[in-house]
Amino acid sequence: MDFIRSDNDEPAGDLFGLAQTVATLTGGIVSIEDSSYRVLAYSQSTDEADELRRLTILGRQGPEAYMRLLREWGIYQRLRDGNAVVRVAERPDLGIRERLVVGVHAGPQFLGTIWVQEGREPLRSPAERELAGAAVLAARYLVHERAEPSSAARRRADLLRRLLDGQEDLAVQLGVDPASRCAVVALEPGTGETPDPTLAELWQTRLVALVALHSATFRRAAAVTVIGTRVYVLLPDLEAEPAGALALVREITASASASLGVPVRAALGRAVNGVGGLAHSRREADRVLSAHTGPGLATLDDVRGEVLLGEALGLLTAGQWSGDERLGTLSAEVLAGLRAYLDAFGEVGAAASALHVHPNTVRYRVRQAVRLAGLNLTDPRERLVVMLQLRLLDGPRA
Numbered sequence: 001m002d003f004i005r006s007d008n009d010e011p012a013g014d015l016f017g018l019a020q021t022v023a024t025l026t027g028g029i030v031s032i033e034d035s036s037y038r039v040l041a042y043s044q045s046t047d048e049a050d051e052l053r054r055l056t057i058l059g060r061q062g063p064e065a066y067m068r069l070l071r072e073w074g075i076y077q078r079l080r081d082g083n084a085v086v087r088v089a090e091r092p093d094l095g096i097r098e099r100l101v102v103g104v105h106a107g108p109q110f111l112g113t114i115w116v117q118e119g120r121e122p123l124r125s126p127a128e129r130e131l132a133g134a135a136v137l138a139a140r141y142l143v144h145e146r147a148e149p150s151s152a153a154r155r156r157a158d159l160l161r162r163l164l165d166g167q168e169d170l171a172v173q174l175g176v177d178p179a180s181r182c183a184v185v186a187l188e189p190g191t192g193e194t195p196d197p198t199l200a201e202l203w204q205t206r207l208v209a210l211v212a213l214h215s216a217t218f219r220r221a222a223a224v225t226v227i228g229t230r231v232y233v234l235l236p237d238l239e240a241e242p243a244g245a246l247a248l249v250r251e252i253t254a255s256a257s258a259s260l261g262v263p264v265r266a267a268l269g270r271a272v273n274g275v276g277g278l279a280h281s282r283r284e285a286d287r288v289l290s291a292h293t294g295p296g297l298a299t300l301d302d303v304r305g306e307v308l309l310g311e312a313l314g315l316l317t318a319g320q321w322s323g324d325e326r327l328g329t330l331s332a333e334v335l336a337g338l339r340a341y342l343d344a345f346g347e348v349g350a351a352a353s354a355l356h357v358h359p360n361t362v363r364y365r366v367r368q369a370v371r372l373a374g375l376n377l378t379d380p381r382e383r384l385v386v387m388l389q390l391r392l393l394d395g396p397r398a
Contacts, residue, residue, distance in 0.1 A: 014141050015041035019114075022134045026127040028100070028116035032138060035112050037067065037076075066096070079103035080110045083135065085128040090118075102131045104138045107199030108261070111142045136198075143202045153212075157225040160234055163275065164225075164282050171275040175221040176236045182278055183271040185233040185249055186285035187211065189256065189264050200229070203260050207231050210259060214252045218244065230289070232282065238271050245271070249297045263295030270300065287311070313392055326373035327389055334372070337365025339390045342383060 019030040023043035031042040070076055070088070078086050083105060090098040097118050104112040114134055116127065156174060163170045164184065171178045189203040208224055208231055215222035215233050223234045235245050249266050256264040267288035269281035284300055291306035292298040300307065327335065336355065341362055344350035352359040369375055376382050 015138065016043075018134060018137055018141065019043040022114065022116065022130060025124065025130045026100075026116050027121060027124040028118055028127065030117075031115045032104075033113045033115070034142070035110050037113065040112070066094070075101070079113055083132070085131050100127055100131055102135045104135045104142065106139045106143055106202045107196050109199065109202055111139055114138060139198045143198055143205065156223050160223040160225040160232070161227060163234070164227075164232065164278055166279050168275050174223050174234070176223075176234070176275060178275050179273070180236050180275075181238040181271050181273055182234060182236045182275060182281065183238060183245055184269040184278055184281040184285050185235060185245075185266060186269070186282070186289045187231045187233070187253070187256070187264060187266045188229055188289060189260055190262055203262060204229070204231065206260055207256055207264065210256050211252055214248060214255065218248045230286075232285075234278070246297065246299075253296050257295055265289060265292055265295060266297045267292055268297060268299050309391065313388070316388065316392065326375070327386065327393070330369055330373055334365045334368045335390065335393065337362050338369045338386070341366050342377075342387050342390070 015032050019032050019041045020043045022028075023030040029043055029045070032040050034040055073088075075086060075088060078084070079101060080103060083103060085100055085102045088099040088101060090096060099118065100116045100123065102114050103110060104114060114131060116123065116131060159170050159174050163174065168178060176182070187207060189207050190200065204226065208226060211231055211233055212224045215224060215235065219235060219237055221236050225232050235248070238245055245268060249268055253264045253266045267285045269283070269285035269288070272278060272281050287307050288298050288300050288303055291303045291310050330338070337351070337357075340351035340354045341348065344354065348359045348362050351362045355362065366377075370377060375386060377386075
């Protein structure tokens with residue numbers, strides 16, 4: 001999108017271009033505001049702009065008297081609560097023309113508003129649809145604007161990415177003693193379900209800022225970077241306070257979860273002597289985070305079984321292991337009963353409690369599995385194969 005210069009002749013960015021595009025498509029006069037209703041960008045002014053438009057642009061915010069009316073009419077609440085385009089009636093007594101306005105959101109997060117003032121002619125149809133589409137684009141611009149770090153932060157993030165990839169000589173540039181005891185933390189926001197991409201980016205941006213703040217108070221040389229969907233933190237100089245790293249990460253996850261409104265998972269890789277071991281610490285953090293499903297912090301000791309099982313199943317899948325085809329003949333109920341029975345080491349009562357069924361139901365399902373699939377559950381090797389395949393069928397964390 002072309003860049004457009006604002007009235008004060010300073011370079012303007014994509015939001016100004018978006019405002020001008022919406023103005024062209026709708027035939028109206030456009031302004032874009034942040035969540036505090038401060039003007040961020042606007043289309044080129046014309047002699048059709050009403051007094052409210054002029055006062056808003058000059059003051060970079062709407063006049064308080066009109067904003068109070070909007071609050072009384074419930075306009076602001078509607079914009080914060082939903083994505084619908086709202087029509088605001090004209091007020092000839094105040095010299096105010098009719099307007100359309102839509103809230104800008106990233107998921108449930110309210111980021112701002114887009115206003116379109118009607119000129120002498122009615123807005124072109126379909127103005128509501130154009131405005132709704134503009135709100136989606138504006139959300140991306142606003143999130144990207146928040147995500148833009150300083151040049152110093154970008155440089156440190158790039159240095160840490162390269163250091164984690166094995167370029168040990170970069171440690172000094174980060175202010176880290178190459179021989180110090182270090183560890184890597186990996187963090188990821190969200191529930192595991194794929195959110196709206198704009199919302200995911202907003203979560204990540206806020207998480208990076210929060211992590212950077214907390215880790216800097218712990219160690220001045222701590223560094224933060226983003227790789228894919230994960231945020232990584234280098235914690236150096238752990239000799240004097242090894243337990244402090246655990247407390248720090250717990251504090252970060254609790255604070256971030258409360259701030260973002262979604263659970264934040266974290267994994268602490270093992271502490272290593274010297275930056276040469278950081279790649280190993282990061283790999284361990286990644287392994288743990290992939291297996292750790294709940295919120296908060298986990299270490300390899302906490303989820304070792306899940307990690308090793310997940311990796312074993314991954315190797316089996318990569319090798320295209322066909323497993324025992326007889327299990328494919330069993331119903332979902334029989335498979336669930338068989339798995340609960342094996343997970344409980346043959347304790348029928350425990351399996352029944354896990355499934356919330358009568359013990360006789362478990363016995364019946366196990367007998368069905370043995371009869372229909374011809375399983376020999378007295379053979380420990382066959383039991384192991386069946387348990388592995390059940391994990392492959394349902395997922396290692398099911």
